[in-house]
Amino acid sequence: MTQVRWGFLGAGFIATRGVGPVVHQAENAVLQVVGARDLDRARSLEPVRAVSSYDEVLAADDVDAVYISLPNDAHLPWVTAALAAGKHVLCEKPLALHADEVAEMTAAAQRNGVHLVEAAWNRWHPRTRRVEELLAEVPGELDIRTWFTFAGVPDDNYRLDPSRGGGALLDVGVYATAAAMVALGHEPTVVDAAHDLGPTGVDLTTTATLASDRGRASVLGSFVRPESQGWTVTAPGFALELPHPAFTSWREPSTLRIVRDGVEQVEEFAECDAYRLMVEAASSLVLGEDAWVLPLSESLAVARTVDEIARVAGAS
Incomplete structure (x- = not known):
């Protein structure tokens, strides 16, 4: 395999303007499937095919990795579902609502033998x-x-x-x-x-x-x-x-x-386009090649600090 076949959950602004175009540009990636409630919006990203069901993306045999750009509260259920389906996952920041969700996602990635990366795109710049x-x-x-x-x-x-x-x-x-x-x-x-x-x-x-x-x-x-x-x-x-x-x-x-x-x-x-650098690095990781990606340990540490900021602010 020389290209990672990506499936998208969601076709909102970031997927449409940021990540979708660079998957087309990357030599090691192809935009295989986009799932969105609005089928016309999914088609606008010009994937190989568009579907109206996220579950259909996760069930697809021709999808190796999934990019998730849904609202924050939808990250945990869809990340864990994608990992359970054996898909590698690139998920928009914040990866989760709380640090315990990041820990749950990390455990699910390890259990299923796939990669999980937070799409904090500026870190690749x-x-x-x-x-x-x-x-x-x-x-x-x-x-x-x-x-x-x-x-x-x-x-x-x-x-x-x-x-x-x-x-x-x-x-x-x-x-x-x-x-x-x-x-x-x-x-x-x-x-x-x-x-x-x-x-x-x-x-x-x-x-x-x-x-x-x-x-x-x-x-x-x-x-x-x-x-x-x-x-x-x-x-x-x-x-x-x-x-x-x-x-x-x-x-x-x-x-x-x-x-x-x-x-x-x-x-x-x-x-430069840091979205493209991120997608190419995540694709290289899926292909078993050496590439820097944001470590999950950093995602967890940031989530813990954000949780503590919220706790201290709420108590003040």
Whole structure:
């Protein structure tokens, strides 16, 4: 087998604009089946065939791996169903509503002998990989700021529904939390946290302070503040900055500002599609080839920290 035959559960915005096109572009992947309630929308992704049933995708003998882009509350049931069907799974972030769900999914992947990867696509971007490399080498105590904010979630969007895993923390806050943990490590302490709740009961803004033996981080995610994304790290004799957009640079050139001992350097990154890099890496993994993918241990660690941020914010 030289190509992974992908089946999609869902044909929403990310599947249509982000992941679907790059499966067509990738040499090691083919878009075999798309399942969606709206058959015309499924057909618009131009798969080999379109179906109106998710179960039909999971039952298909000509599907090796499944990409899941459903609302947050649908991740656990469909991920575990896909894994039980013997399909490898790439699932949109957040992988689960809570850390215990990530642990349940991980156990199911191990039990069925298949791969599970969280589709935190920005982690495949060369600029993000470069930041991870730099931070692994920086000595001294780090001061980190990460934020992802925008205003204007539509009233009928699942992000405003608490029963469907809505809220800023589980959406944009996951980007900011994961970035902070790249610097702090996998087991930071949540020093403090606060929610600003909206009329539906979801958090419209969440702030948190994280700490570890590597330093401290200020984390912000919001659905109501002006659009902005940033990631800065400072340490004695060192600083780096990812300018806006820090997390969703897509098909555009990007830069990374680095200061060492007072000398500034700007690294430039050519335009790239991190969705494609993610799909190609996940496909390589399925094919038994060497490829970096986001480890499930990191997905679990981020989920645990997000759970703790929610707990501390709820208690404050």
